Amino acid sequence: MKTVTLGGTGIQIPLLAMGAASLGSIYHPVSQRQANETVAAALTHGVNYFDVAPYYGLTKSEIALQGVAQRDYTLATKVGRYGDSLWDFSRGATLQSVEQSLARLKVDYIDVIQCHDVEYGNQQQLREEALPTLRELRASGVVRHIGITGYRLDVLERLAVDQQVDTVMAYCTWTLQDRRLGAVASRLQQAGIGVLNASPLSMGLLTQTGAPDWHQAHQDVQKVCRAVAALCDRQGVNLAQVALQFALTTAAEQGIASTVIGTASAENMLENIRWSEQPVDTALLGHIESIMAPVLNIGWDVLPCNGGKAQK
Numbered sequence: 667m668k669t670v671t672l673g674g675t676g677i678q679i680p681l682l683a684m685g686a687a688s689l690g691s692i693y694h695p696v697s698q699r700q701a702n703e704t705v706a707a708a709l710t711h712g713v714n715y716f717d718v719a720p721y722y723g724l725t726k727s728e729i730a731l732q733g734v735a736q737r738d739y740t741l742a743t744k745v746g747r748y749g750d751s752l753w754d755f756s757r758g759a760t761l762q763s764v765e766q767s768l769a770r771l772k773v774d775y776i777d778v779i780q781c782h783d784v785e786y787g788n789q790q791q792l793r794e795e796a797l798p799t800l801r802e803l804r805a806s807g808v809v810r811h812i813g814i815t816g817y818r819l820d821v822l823e824r825l826a827v828d829q830q831v832d833t834v835m836a837y838c839t840w841t842l843q844d845r846r847l848g849a850v851a852s853r854l855q856q857a858g859i860g861v862l863n864a865s866p867l868s869m870g871l872l873t874q875t876g877a878p879d880w881h882q883a884h885q886d887v888q889k890v891c892r893a894v895a896a897l898c899d900r901q902g903v904n905l906a907q908v909a910l911q912f913a914l915t916t917a918a919e920q921g922i923a924s925t926v927i928g929t930a931s932a933e934n935m936l937e938n939i940r941w942s943e944q945p946v947d948t949a950l951l952g953h954i955e956s957i958m959a960p961v962l963n964i965g966w967d968v969l970p971c972n973g974g975k976a977q978k
């Protein structure tokens with residue numbers, strides 16, 4: 667897997683990274699054996715940046731990585747979100763969360779610690795407690811880089827620049843259906859901030875099986891995506907393939923360092939890696955873009971959940 671420098675952090679990360687929220691059983695039940703096989707498939711091919719959070723599966727995704735040696739991967743985890751509607755950016759919660767993540771993951775330090783879904787929760791607390799506390803932890807070596815994550819690009823950009831964070835991870839906004847991250851990512855990259863594009867399959871919306879029932883995309887968007895899936899089906903191509911290849915082949919020109927895909931299947935991870943090495947079918951992409959045009963850049967206002975539902 668080709669690597670890239672993540673903004674000004676100096677760390678080399680793969681162009682395709684693994685979002686391990688799926689290991690918290692947020693899409694379907696996942697056993698530790700499946701988690702181990704998926705992680706092993708990723709690591710074997712150089713996909714060694716793993717993004718987790720205490721929120722995903724209510725600690726299950728972090729626990730799923732316990733057996734992976736710290737030297738084998740770059741770890742990104744989060745603070746601040748602890749339930750579907752539960753944020754706490756206080757100093758006490760931040761210190762406790764980092765300490766608990768270190769213990770759960772059995773690591774000595776965290777490469778990238780991110781404030782989770784920053785458009786929610788108490789903004790004053792985020793700026794005056796969580797971020798300063800993380801800077802202290804960075805100075806003492808407990809965390810190496812500080813990032814923020816979320817969906818609202820205006821909030822992410824303003825906060826990232828004001829607070830001079832190291833990384834920004836946005837989700838579902840650089841995909842076949844939504845291109846809003848592009849301009850923002852370019853500006854952030856210019857400012858030396860590492861940008862990660864999470865959810866290139868728009869949390870399952872851009873797959874043959876379609877979005878999970880908790881997905882917040884508008885019904886018009888879902889309908890068009892189903893039409894695109896049907897087109898891909900007729901052509902014998904997997905929509906996930908085109909969606910991933912679109913995100914990967916356009917990332918660099920937008921200033922996006924890495925694309926963070928989620929799967930809890932070793933087979934799908936291997937497929938994703940194989941697809942990452944192939945060019946996108948430009949004729950099919952053009953056809954999809956014309957069908958997608960009426961719903962391009964239509965996002966949602968309601969918070970997607972399910973990270974808090976750890977299924978066995």
Ligand SMILES: NC(=O)c1ccc[n+]([C@@H]2O[C@H](COP(=O)([O-])OP(=O)(O)OC[C@H]3O[C@@H](n4cnc5c(N)ncnc54)[C@H](OP(=O)(O)O)[C@@H]3O)[C@@H](O)[C@H]2O)c1
Nearest residue numbers: 685686687815837864865866867868869870927928929930
């Ligand atoms: N606020 C935030 O900080 C935030 C928000 C969203 C995402 N993220 C990060 O980004 C990561 C990725 O996002 P995501 O997992 O939610 O969405 P995603 O990567 O867009 O899509 C995941 C879905 O796609 C399926 N999939 C993956 N590869 C596939 C393949 N080859 N063929 C068919 N289906 C495939 C997965 O199912 P299978 O498991 O069956 O493969 C899962 O249902 C998360 O794990 C998380 O780390 C962060």
